[in-house]
Amino acid sequence: MQLQLISFVLIILHCMDYTGCQQHSSSRHRQHKQISGVSSGCQQGGCLTCSDYNGCLSCKPRFFMHLERIGMKQIGVCMTSCPPGFYGTRSPERNTCTKCRSECDSCFNKNFCTRCRAGFYLHLGKCQENCPEGLVRSDTQRECVPRCPVECEACVNSETCTRCRTGLYQLSGRCHHICPEEYEPNDKLMECTLQVHCEVGEWSEWSPCSRTGRTCGFKRGQETRTRQVLQYSSAFGNPCPEISEINECLVKRRKCPGGRRKNERRERRNRNNRKDKENPEGRRERKRERERERERDTASTPSLPPLRECLC
Numbered sequence: 001m002q003l004q005l006i007s008f009v010l011i012i013l014h015c016m017d018y019t020g021c022q023q024h025s026s027s028r029h030r031q032h033k034q035i036s037g038v039s040s041g042c043q044q045g046g047c048l049t050c051s052d053y054n055g056c057l058s059c060k061p062r063f064f065m066h067l068e069r070i071g072m073k074q075i076g077v078c079m080t081s082c083p084p085g086f087y088g089t090r091s092p093e094r095n096t097c098t099k100c101r102s103e104c105d106s107c108f109n110k111n112f113c114t115r116c117r118a119g120f121y122l123h124l125g126k127c128q129e130n131c132p133e134g135l136v137r138s139d140t141q142r143e144c145v146p147r148c149p150v151e152c153e154a155c156v157n158s159e160t161c162t163r164c165r166t167g168l169y170q171l172s173g174r175c176h177h178i179c180p181e182e183y184e185p186n187d188k189l190m191e192c193t194l195q196v197h198c199e200v201g202e203w204s205e206w207s208p209c210s211r212t213g214r215t216c217g218f219k220r221g222q223e224t225r226t227r228q229v230l231q232y233s234s235a236f237g238n239p240c241p242e243i244s245e246i247n248e249c250l251v252k253r254r255k256c257p258g259g260r261r262k263n264e265r266r267e268r269r270n271r272n273n274r275k276d277k278e279n280p281e282g283r284r285e286r287k288r289e290r291e292r293e294r295e296r297d298t299a300s301t302p303s304l305p306p307l308r309e310c311l312c
Contacts, residue, residue: 046078059095064088066097103127105142116142151175164190184236198240199231209249216256223249 046063047056059065059078066082067074082088082097084106089098100107104127105115116127121137123144131137131144138145145157151168152161152175164175169185171192179185179192186193204225211221226244233239272286 046080047076048078050076062095064095064097101127118142149175184234193234195237196231196234197238198229198233200240200243201228201230203227203245206247209251214256215251216254219250219253221249221251223247 045056046060048058048060050056054074054076055068056065056076056078063078063080064082066077066079066086068077079097085100085104086097087100087107087109089096089109098110101110101113103117103120104113105117107113108125112125113122113127114125116122120127120129121131121142121144123131123135128144134146135144136147146155147158148155149158149161151165152163153165154163155161156173160173161170161175162173164170168175168177169179169190169192170176171179171183176192182195183192184195204227206223206225208215209221209223211218215221224244224246229240229243
């Protein structure tokens with residue numbers, strides 16, 4: 001009986017010793033896997049310690065620990081900033097990514113949303129299904145926005161329109177029936193655009209004094225000057241001023257080169273005119289003489305035979 005009792009005690013002690021060894025061996029195995037992870041995967045990213053099975057176990061300073069779910073398993077990842085739907089919290093022990101509230105798409109902390117998920121509307125950091133009085137829901141922004149002014153079709157807030165009603169022109173977020181001073185309506189864009197005024201350059205030098213294209217043989221003539229248009233005006237801008245000017249001018253009268261014969265004919269006519277005034281009979285005589293010369297010229301010119309139609 002005593003031998004049986006002693007044998008039973010020895011068996012129990014042996015089993016306890018085996019269990020301790022097994023636990024110690026398992027602990028050493030996990031430690032070996034963690035250390036091996038430090039030498040391989042932990043060198044990448046912000047991991048400080050990691051394991052092959054659980055990913056990052058701790059992060060380097062300034063990094064956030066984020067648990068990514070892959071099927072039924074969660075893997076630790078170290079990130080410089082938390083992904084959408086999570087916000088970062090810092091503590092002396094570790095920095096972690098915490099999930100936002102269920103109605104938030106993104107948030108600053110657990111009490112302040114920055115964007116809501118579909119069906120909720122942001123107002124003062126809270127996501128809610130209905131907006132307070134005086135505000136309306138914006139499905140595009142997922143926010144509670146003020147009602148637009150009467151003249152707006154779309155707006156950012158109660159003071160800034162993004163599109164005006166028909167017949168109104170937009171300028172700096174406001175809608176106008178008539179554009180302000182220095183602006184003009186643009187019917188294509190339905191906006192008030194800044195007026196463009198005409199701009200011209202400097203006057204050119206005066207041209208030489210001339211008359212019927214000549215610069216000699218006269219006393220009174222004209223001189224001209226011009227300037228270039230640098231910027232044409234818009235529809236309601238100031239129009240361009242005159243770009244050319246003509247001025248009367250006087251020159252010292254001088255004879256034109258090669259104009260001696262013309263001057264002689266002019267002087268001969270002038271003498272004849274003076275004589276005609278003094279002697280009317282002589283004027284009639286010269287007229288008859290010219291008519292006789294014309295008749296002689298006509299008689300001496302041979303007449304041409306009439307043209308016949310060619311039947312070719």
